[in-house]
Amino acid sequence: MSGAFTMRNCGMDGTSVRIVLLLTFIALALTFAATPVSAMRNPAAGYCTALGYQYTDEIGPDGSMTGYCVLANNQRVDAWKFLRGEVAQDQSYCTMQGYGIKTVNDSNTCKIFLTRSCAVCVMPDGSMTEITKLMKLDFREKICNDKVCCDPKTDATCPIGSEKTEISGIYLIVPALIVIIIIGGLALFIIRKKKGVPAEKTEK
Numbered sequence: 001m002s003g004a005f006t007m008r009n010c011g012m013d014g015t016s017v018r019i020v021l022l023l024t025f026i027a028l029a030l031t032f033a034a035t036p037v038s039a040m041r042n043p044a045a046g047y048c049t050a051l052g053y054q055y056t057d058e059i060g061p062d063g064s065m066t067g068y069c070v071l072a073n074n075q076r077v078d079a080w081k082f083l084r085g086e087v088a089q090d091q092s093y094c095t096m097q098g099y100g101i102k103t104v105n106d107s108n109t110c111k112i113f114l115t116r117s118c119a120v121c122v123m124p125d126g127s128m129t130e131i132t133k134l135m136k137l138d139f140r141e142k143i144c145n146d147k148v149c150c151d152p153k154t155d156a157t158c159p160i161g162s163e164k165t166e167i168s169g170i171y172l173i174v175p176a177l178i179v180i181i182i183i184g185g186l187a188l189f190i191i192r193k194k195k196g197v198p199a200e201k202t203e204k
Helices: 016-034 043-050 079-081 133-135 162-195
Strands: 052-060 066-069 076-078 100-105 117-124 128-130
Touching: 043 052, 043 066, 043 079, 066 079, 076 079, 117 133, 128 133, 133 162
Parallel strands: none
Antiparallel strands: 052 066, 066 076, 100 117, 117 128
């Protein structure tokens, strides 16, 4: 006798299996959809505009999108290369502040960009600081739930931070109840099926 457990051993046909899987998927989807989310804005665009320059996106012949930073002299440079200090160093934040500028290959220094390469400002004492960190730029998108979008770390009136526990609890309880109902219904179906009791009785 095989000890393997399958849906068919429980008396469930293919349609029942698909319905259970679909309902479970919906419950999981609700969990992720209802949870407040945050994202990161384009650092190259943020750096460009923070310096007072104009940022534009251009779609190439192959469908790829490239961001450009239009500098004060109307020079147009690749925005990411500009952020990494690879082009137009004379118009970088470091140069404006009288610091040196250098491109480094250090995943720890550049971790905010999830890259190994980024630009740093070289101070008079020889120390180096990543440019956007020195500028105190924040590339976080606002956190949103189903009612409001705001950043609790910078906005004192943001309700998401103060209601974090309550919101998290609600968004976890509702999907959990749905899953419990699905599992409960499935268990009842299996028990009744094994006992040979029809799902519904019609009295005449």
